[in-house]
Amino acid sequence: MTVICLGSKKERSFSRKMDPNIMKSKFRGCLLGSLMGDCLGAPYEGNEISSGDKIIIQRYFDKMEEPEFKGPFKKYTDDTAMMKSMAKFLIDKPEPDFTYLAKLFVTEYFKEPRRGYGQSVVAVFEKLRNSKYTNIYQPANEQFDGSGSYGNGGAMRIAPVALYYSSDYNNMINVARDATRITHSNIFGINGALLQCIAVQQALHINPSSKINIKEFCSCLLEKIKLIEDNSDDSEFNMPEAYQEKLKKVELLLEKEYNDDLEDEIIYTLGNGIGAYDSVGTAIFCFLKAQSCIPKIETDNIIRRTIQYAVTLGGDTDTIACMAGAIAGAYLGEEAINKALLSHCEKYDEIISLADNLYQAAGNT
Numbered sequence: 001m002t003v004i005c006l007g008s009k010k011e012r013s014f015s016r017k018m019d020p021n022i023m024k025s026k027f028r029g030c031l032l033g034s035l036m037g038d039c040l041g042a043p044y045e046g047n048e049i050s051s052g053d054k055i056i057i058q059r060y061f062d063k064m065e066e067p068e069f070k071g072p073f074k075k076y077t078d079d080t081a082m083m084k085s086m087a088k089f090l091i092d093k094p095e096p097d098f099t100y101l102a103k104l105f106v107t108e109y110f111k112e113p114r115r116g117y118g119q120s121v122v123a124v125f126e127k128l129r130n131s132k133y134t135n136i137y138q139p140a141n142e143q144f145d146g147s148g149s150y151g152n153g154g155a156m157r158i159a160p161v162a163l164y165y166s167s168d169y170n171n172m173i174n175v176a177r178d179a180t181r182i183t184h185s186n187i188f189g190i191n192g193a194l195l196q197c198i199a200v201q202q203a204l205h206i207n208p209s210s211k212i213n214i215k216e217f218c219s220c221l222l223e224k225i226k227l228i229e230d231n232s233d234d235s236e237f238n239m240p241e242a243y244q245e246k247l248k249k250v251e252l253l254l255e256k257e258y259n260d261d262l263e264d265e266i267i268y269t270l271g272n273g274i275g276a277y278d279s280v281g282t283a284i285f286c287f288l289k290a291q292s293c294i295p296k297i298e299t300d301n302i303i304r305r306t307i308q309y310a311v312t313l314g315g316d317t318d319t320i321a322c323m324a325g326a327i328a329g330a331y332l333g334e335e336a337i338n339k340a341l342l343s344h345c346e347k348y349d350e351i352i353s354l355a356d357n358l359y360q361a362a363g364n365t
């Protein structure tokens with residue numbers, strides 16, 4: 001597997017000679033976009049969003065953009081807690097040590113258990129601790145009578161792997177898979193995390209000053225996820241092209257003109273739930289859709305538009321906005337992030353340092 005499909009020739013040559021300052025800004029943008037989606041999406045988690053709610057969400061974002069507005073921090077959830085552990089694992093261990101990663105997840109969970117973790121993943125943490133990490137993949141394999149979790153918990157935390165291995169595709173895929181399997185062994189949970197990882201990596205290599213080529217972005221994703229699905233064992237579900245089909249639906253929906261029922265169709269077709277299959281395609285869709293104006297989302301800032309749009313689709317708002325925000329931030333970098341909005345997110349300064357340390361650990365100066 002040696003595909004490095006980075007879109008157009010122009011994008012490929014840009015990526016080869018990317019200014020290190022741009023790359024550093026993209027590392028920050030990605031982790032901050034992820035944090036912002038999580039923190040700003042969390043208050044709406046589990047909600048169905050009416051057209052009245054959309055106006056409230058618009059005001060909520062407008063208010064936080066006002067420099068003089070002071071409010072309590074929007075707290076981050078398990079998405080960021082686990083993303084932080086992923087970054088630390090890559091920073092601390094040049095050779096991936098997945099037992100170390102499992103310990104980081106468990107330590108973080110028992111330090112702050114009330115971060116909104118998935119209902120079932122907690123059992124994995126308890127078993128890992130009780131078994132003293134003898135077989136770090138066994139607890140996840142035992143979930144759901146042996147079928148493993150298909151939740152989006154692997155995908156929501158994967159962005160640091162895409163950054164660290166941005167020019168080493170094969171290792172990126174292998175590390176992303178083994179890091180996901182500690183909690184999620186179901187093929188939908190794993191391949192969803194891989195798709196999100198690839199989307200972040202592709203976004204990272206695109207020139208932030210040029211408009212994204214949506215068709216190429218999708219066809220590259222499709223090409224890579226096809227290879228992954230062709231080599232996956234899907235005997236349990238018999239949906240061997242699940243994510244390929246999902247991406248084709250993303251492309252079709254992106255072409256549709258706005259109408260009052262479009263959002264219902266998006267939610268019905270792509271999903272807005274806690275399953276990776278019902279949320280990763282949705283996050284990619286939100287990112288791509290937000291590249292141009294969206295009715296009822298009033299902002300010129302593409303990262304805000306991506307996150308706000310993800311929130312207005314309801315359901316697992318923090319995680320879908322977190323995944324969409326990570327892709328948008330990897331493309332556009334820190335400069336494109338609204339600082340007033342960011343200032344309301346818990347521990348944003350810690351995430352900036354984490355991104356810088358990850359940038360250095362990845363062999364950059």
Ligand code: AR6
Binds near residue numbers: 078117120149156
């Ligand atoms: N069979 C039936 N239900 C399942 C299965 C399965 N194989 N897999 C998952 N579920 P979990 P996560 C359902 O606990 O993926 C948080 O808000 C089941 O109801 O592994 O880490 C995060 O922020 C299970 O409890 O968590 C994410 O947004 C649920 O999916 C989200 O939850 C979550 O799976 C998922 O986090």
Ligand code: MG
Binds near residue numbers: 077079316318319
């Ligand atoms: Mg969540």
